[in-house]
Amino acid sequence: MLDIEKIRRDFPILERTVYGYPLVYLDNAATTQKPEQVLKAMDDYYHTINSNVHRGVHYLSQQATEAYEAARHTVADFINAAHTHEIIFTRGTSEAINLVAACFGKTELRPGDSILVSAVEHHSNIVPWQLIGEEKGATLKVIPVDENGDLIIDELDHLLKGVKIVAVNYVSNSLGGINPIREIIAAAHRHGIPVLVDAAQAVQHLTVDVQELDADFLAFSSHKIYGPTGFGILYGKESWLNKLPPYQGGGEMIKTVTFEKTTYNDLPYKFEAGTPDMAGAIGLAAAIGYVQELGISNIQQAEHSLMTYALDAMREIPNLRFVGAADATHRAGVISFLVGDIHPFDMGEILDKQGIAVRTGHHCAQPVMDRYCIPGTVRASLAIYNNRTDIDRLTAGIRKAVKLLA
Incomplete structure (x- = not known):
């Protein structure tokens, strides 16, 4: 105890x-409160190694890069990702879902396609799909919910017809119900449909193993698990992340740039444009370490x-x-x-x-x-x-x- x-x-x-x-x-x-261990880790970063990552040969930049990438390893281990480069740093769950919706929609959605969500989704797992759906001529389908807050999945196989991606939360932020995520993923995969899991309300309460779940994408926020605000995680299977186009353009996500053609960086940097939140990554790693110690x-x-x-x-x-x-x-x-x-x-x-x-x-x-x-x-x-x-x-x-x- x-x-x-x-x-x-x-x-x-x-x-x-x-x-x-x-x-x-x-x-x-x-949002959760932050333990001293997280506050100290972020304070130490700014006091001792504050520098931009990946781009400098000087000592501080190398130290910052090591701490930043160590945080990625911490996250990968925490959710049991097969590869560290399957961990994309974002500003939170909302940005992670927007990233998948925008990038998946560019290449995978066609007029008449459907996106399946549940009746108990946070707006962040509804609106991004509506936006890309309006752009591509795709529509939302909804898994209904009963009086007790349980998703009704008896007709799931029927609902999956014409669906190109399923996006559901693991735990409802409004009701607290734990959804049958394994059954939903298994059903979707029988139809060859990828699944995004919103785990913002799950990782701080339950064991989340992306390989055991067989999730194609999974998102969560640092500030829900005792870490800093403005930082989050997108996990994606390597095959999907390689297939999808970049989300934003800028520094870090490129290999070469000319006025005629740009080639993109390898994973995970292909999806991480611009100067990242180094302190946020280090703070989240400290928060995960705190949770793992308990x-x-x-x-x-x-x-x-x-x-x-x-x-x-x-x-x-x-x-x-x-x-x-x-x-x-x-x-x-x-x-x-x-x-x-x-x-x-x-x-x-x-x-x-x-x-x-x-x-x-x-x-x-x-x-x-x-x-x-x-x-x-x-x-x-x-x-x-x-x-x-x-x-x-x-x-x-x-x-x-x-x-x-x-």
Whole structure:
């Protein structure tokens, strides 16, 4: 078992107060807090080896390049990529998905083709496909979701007809449900269709092995797994990355440039134009190192225990209803709920005044809310540093809000 109180001491922001109350931070699906180990790694970079990478023969540039590329190795090992050059550094999950949508669409989509997404996608895994679909004359198909937040995959083989790529999330950011990603990938591959997995809400909670999943593409964000903002990962199978054209032009992604013709660099640099975020890469590597030291299976066990405790405690609150799966087995990280006819924003405001940070609204998943005919939800999302005291504060805060708003 992990020592959660010891872990909490690694996160300095948890020591602060909000409106005179000790901070209860339950907005981890939006962004996680950063441990001292990550802050120190980034600070050390800027204090000791700050330099551009790949382009200099001087000592600092070589040190920066070594640290930067070591981060790529760390990521590859973490998700078990077959090759380090299958790891593309991006600004986040959104850019990674936009990259695949734009590059795949250029060469692979034709008028009348379809792209299959699910009904529980984040806007970042809907809008890029709509944009390229409008350009190429392709349309979206949608895997439906039932009342419990589970994807309905009984008709998946039928839905896959005419589909050129499937793009689905591993864990829903709005409902917290763990989707049957292995079954979806296997079904798509039976039809020869590649699959992109949005793992932004998965890598911090579950073991993610791209070779075991057989994902063709997989994306996640640094800031969801205790790393810095503005940095993310696209994994792509070597065969697909070699096949796709570059996303952006500029420095680093070229081999030779003349006014007549440009030849492109090898992987992964073909997709990494311009000066990269060196500190971001180093910060993410430190965050992954932190998670690996704790052990992802230990994290999963601790979070499952806390999720069970939270769901049991919240069930005791009159008129509270969960949106999505109501058990801990099929959830990861997120509890989405409503209480009576209280608007989510009003609930969030009163919780905030008690020092409790939650998220309210449609969580960049408006089609999900439309599916359930609600304006949004209150979303409490867990991380490894949350404890039972946080849950007790949350439930007490909800009860107080109910009294004030009755």
